Amino acid sequence: MKKLHRPLLAVVTAAGIFTCSACAGMTNAEPAGDKENRKDVTDEQTVKTEYITIPASLLKFSSSDLQDNIEAFSDYCTRVRQDGNDMIIEVTPEQKETLIQMYEDNIREVADDMVEADPSYSCELDEDYSRVVYRYDENIDGVLQAKVLLSLTTSYALKGIMETGNPDWHIHAEIVNCHTGATVVEGTLPDEEINFGPDEWDKSYVSTGEDEQQKEIMRETGLSGDYSALTDTQKSAVTSIEDMLTWMEGKYQQKFCYISYAPGDSIEQEHLKVYPEQGDESDVVTVYRTYENGMYRYEDDYGAILMRPAYEEQVRAFAEKYLPSEGIKIYTEIKNGGSGATEEEAILNEVSAVTYIFxxxxxxxxxxxxxxxxxxxxxxxxxxxVPAGIYLRMAESEAWQRIGRSDYEDKLREDIYTEEAECAISGSGKVTVY
Known part of the structure; x- marks a missing residue:
C-alpha cells in the first residue's frame, strides 16, 4: 500500500474524514430505507441489480474500517456483505448513479476548496481513472492536503470502480510544485509508497534537466527569465501548455511542436495548437481542454490529419483515370467523422471532407x-x-507550381485560375455543381 507521509495534524484529520471514507459526502443524501423495504422494492423480478466489489486495498488506503463501511453502505444499497477483506455491494441502477454522483460531488468540492485556498492550486484527473496530478505547494493547509490526498483520491477511485465494475484499481499519483512545475513525488497506488517532506519540497525548487520542456515552452511563448519569476497567470499558461502537450504525446506516442495557446474565456474554449514533429508545419492540430466536476477532459482533431493521406489516395486514384498524375495536386481538409483507425476502403463513406484538386x-x-x-x-x-466536396481549380503552369499544401488556402483567394468548379454531395445524397 502507498503511504502518504504528512504532518501529524493531516493524518489525524484524514482519519476523521475516513471513518467511513467510502461513503464520504453521503450526509446530504436520502437513505434508501431499511433493508426489508429495499428488498421488496428491488425484487430481482422487477429491478435488475448489479454486484460491485469494493476491494480491501482501497479500504486500507483510506484508513477505513470494513465493518463501519458495511453498516454505512447498507443504507444506500440493496445488500452489502463481506467477502474476505473485500466488501460486496448490490445496487440498482438508481442506487449506483446516486453513489457515483456523491463521489463526483466530493471531487468537485475538494477541487473547489483547492482553488479557493490558492488560485495556483489545481488537480488533474484522467477520465480513465488511471492518473491524478495535484498541484500545490508546501504551504498548503494540513486539513486541505488530507482532503486532497485521501478524500479526493478515494472518491476518484470509487467512482472509477462504480462506473467500470473493475475493483482492480491502480492510480498513478503525482504531486507537483505549483510554482516551478517540478514533480515533488510520484508513484502508483496502491502498490507503491510515496514519501515526501521538506527535502522533497526543497528539491522541487531547484532547476534540473527535467524541466527542459518547461524552458522550451517559455522560449516558444516569448517568456524569459526563471519560471519562479513569472506571474501566476504566466505560470498557469506554461503549466497548461505542458499538460496538454504531455497528453497529446502520451496518446499518440510522438513529439509535437508548439504553435499557439489560448487559455479560454466566455467566447472561446481553452485550446492548444501544435504540429507533429515528424510531420509538416501545415498539419495544425488543435487540442481542446475542459474542466468539469474536478476533472480535465481532452480532445483533439489529429485523427483528421491521420486520415487525410488515405482519403487523398482514394481521390487521386479517381482523378488519375482522367488527368495526368504529374499535372495535379490534391489537398484535403477533413471536416468530421470516422477516426484515425477508419478502414481505408470505407473512409469515403465515413468521413466528411472537402478536397481541392489543382x-x-x-x-x-x-x-x-x-x-x-x-x-x-x-x-x-x-x-x-456524409457531406463531401471536390473543388477544381486550374491555373497556368507558373502559378500552379507555386501552390503547396502549406499555402493553398491563401492561393484560393488569388485571381490565377483559368477554370473553376465546385461539386458537392449532401448527407442526404443530393449532388450540386457550381
Whole structure:
C-alpha cells in the first residue's frame, strides 16, 4: 500500500474524514430505507441489480474500517456483505448513479476548496481513472492536503470502480510544485509508497534537466527569465501548455511542436495548437481542454490529419483515370467523422471532407471537361451518407507550381485560375455543381 507521509495534524484529520471514507459526502443524501423495504422494492423480478466489489486495498488506503463501511453502505444499497477483506455491494441502477454522483460531488468540492485556498492550486484527473496530478505547494493547509490526498483520491477511485465494475484499481499519483512545475513525488497506488517532506519540497525548487520542456515552452511563448519569476497567470499558461502537450504525446506516442495557446474565456474554449514533429508545419492540430466536476477532459482533431493521406489516395486514384498524375495536386481538409483507425476502403463513406484538386493548365486542359462530368457520379457512388466536396481549380503552369499544401488556402483567394468548379454531395445524397 502507498503511504502518504504528512504532518501529524493531516493524518489525524484524514482519519476523521475516513471513518467511513467510502461513503464520504453521503450526509446530504436520502437513505434508501431499511433493508426489508429495499428488498421488496428491488425484487430481482422487477429491478435488475448489479454486484460491485469494493476491494480491501482501497479500504486500507483510506484508513477505513470494513465493518463501519458495511453498516454505512447498507443504507444506500440493496445488500452489502463481506467477502474476505473485500466488501460486496448490490445496487440498482438508481442506487449506483446516486453513489457515483456523491463521489463526483466530493471531487468537485475538494477541487473547489483547492482553488479557493490558492488560485495556483489545481488537480488533474484522467477520465480513465488511471492518473491524478495535484498541484500545490508546501504551504498548503494540513486539513486541505488530507482532503486532497485521501478524500479526493478515494472518491476518484470509487467512482472509477462504480462506473467500470473493475475493483482492480491502480492510480498513478503525482504531486507537483505549483510554482516551478517540478514533480515533488510520484508513484502508483496502491502498490507503491510515496514519501515526501521538506527535502522533497526543497528539491522541487531547484532547476534540473527535467524541466527542459518547461524552458522550451517559455522560449516558444516569448517568456524569459526563471519560471519562479513569472506571474501566476504566466505560470498557469506554461503549466497548461505542458499538460496538454504531455497528453497529446502520451496518446499518440510522438513529439509535437508548439504553435499557439489560448487559455479560454466566455467566447472561446481553452485550446492548444501544435504540429507533429515528424510531420509538416501545415498539419495544425488543435487540442481542446475542459474542466468539469474536478476533472480535465481532452480532445483533439489529429485523427483528421491521420486520415487525410488515405482519403487523398482514394481521390487521386479517381482523378488519375482522367488527368495526368504529374499535372495535379490534391489537398484535403477533413471536416468530421470516422477516426484515425477508419478502414481505408470505407473512409469515403465515413468521413466528411472537402478536397481541392489543382490542375496544371498545360497538362490538364484537354481532359478537364471529361473529368468535370465524371465527378458528380463518382461522389454519388462513393460518398453516401456524409457531406463531401471536390473543388477544381486550374491555373497556368507558373502559378500552379507555386501552390503547396502549406499555402493553398491563401492561393484560393488569388485571381490565377483559368477554370473553376465546385461539386458537392449532401448527407442526404443530393449532388450540386457550381
Amino acid at each position: 490542375m496544371d493548365d498545360a497538362l490538364c486542359s484537354e481532359q478537364y471537361e471529361a473529368f468535370l462530368q465524371a465527378v458528380p457520379d463518382w461522389l454519388t457512388e462513393n460518398c453516401q451518407g
